[in-house]
Amino acid sequence: QSVCLWSVPGAGPSSWHQSFPVAKDGSRQSPVDIRNEETERDPTLQPLVLKYDPRSSKTIANNGHSIQVDFDDTTDQSVLKGGPVTGSYRLRQFHFHWGSCDGRGSEHLVDGASFAAELHLVHWNSEKYADVANAAIEPDGLAVVGVFLKIGAANPALQKLLDAFDSVQKENTKADFKNFDPSTLLPPCLDFWTYLGSLTTPPLLESVIWHVLKEPITVSSGQMEQFRSLKFTANKPMQDNFRPPQPLKGRKVRRNF
Ligand SMILES: NS(=O)(=O)c1ccc(C(=O)NCC(=O)NCCc2c[nH]cn2)cc1
Numbered sequence: 001q002s003v004c005l006w007s008v009p010g011a012g013p014s015s016w017h018q019s020f021p022v023a024k025d026g027s028r029q030s031p032v033d034i035r036n037e038e039t040e041r042d043p044t045l046q047p048l049v050l051k052y053d054p055r056s057s058k059t060i061a062n063n064g065h066s067i068q069v070d071f072d073d074t075t076d077q078s079v080l081k082g083g084p085v086t087g088s089y090r091l092r093q094f095h096f097h098w099g100s101c102d103g104r105g106s107e108h109l110v111d112g113a114s115f116a117a118e119l120h121l122v123h124w125n126s127e128k129y130a131d132v133a134n135a136a137i138e139p140d141g142l143a144v145v146g147v148f149l150k151i152g153a154a155n156p157a158l159q160k161l162l163d164a165f166d167s168v169q170k171e172n173t174k175a176d177f178k179n180f181d182p183s184t185l186l187p188p189c190l191d192f193w194t195y196l197g198s199l200t201t202p203p204l205l206e207s208v209i210w211h212v213l214k215e216p217i218t219v220s221s222g223q224m225e226q227f228r229s230l231k232f233t234a235n236k237p238m239q240d241n242f243r244p245p246q247p248l249k250g251r252k253v254r255r256n257f
């Protein structure tokens, strides 16, 4: 979107259905509140395999509604395999969602509870589709890994990212960001919940196989303040860029733990 839809007052998630009817009429919208009691353990789920090569990291950008690190996805350098998916999904980018205070900010909830932020690692099905744009319109086109950020000790891997924020303070700015290994942002345990969902920002396409990790990583309050120092459109602080939970509409959330 030229004017990103978070920053214009009254143009947040509650008005997206005007331009994107799938927001209201869709059957597999994201995020959702994961009620653990209602999830189903599925022993047939394979372990999640995330193989990331730091040489594929390219740039860091403030795109007006999040901070995003883009990867070279012209070859299978950084891929997701296993879990509920067959085949291999190529890492394209990762970005974050966070709140204006530590008590909110994540998109998925667990038993109604929010975390301070949520990391999304976005992969596309490079075995079946030519590029991310073509994959993004297919029901099995994207695989996104969600990692919760919980307030606790400062996270040194995250600090490397935050130190690069000075060069992307303003909206629509981009800087080199090479040799970053996204696996440093993952928790030691890759247990996950999985369900069929969508992009959580416009165009809200219903093309995402979600893998939400059970174990959060930590972030300190001070580090969260650095996220909030980034600017939205028209110099507004970038924060509260999360969509509230959407109806499950009969979907089952499975877990591998
Ligand atoms: N939150 S999430 O469900 O993980 C997610 C949401 C949107 C996209 C996406 O690919 N969205 C289209 C697009 O082209 N995004 C470019 C960035 C942009 C859009 N508007 C301004 N900059 C990918 C993942």
Ligand SMILES: [Cu+2]
Binding pocket: 001, 002, 003, 004, 005, 063, 064, 065
């Ligand atoms: Cu946008």
Ligand SMILES: [Zn+2]
Binding pocket: 095, 096, 097, 120, 200
């Ligand atoms: Zn996201």
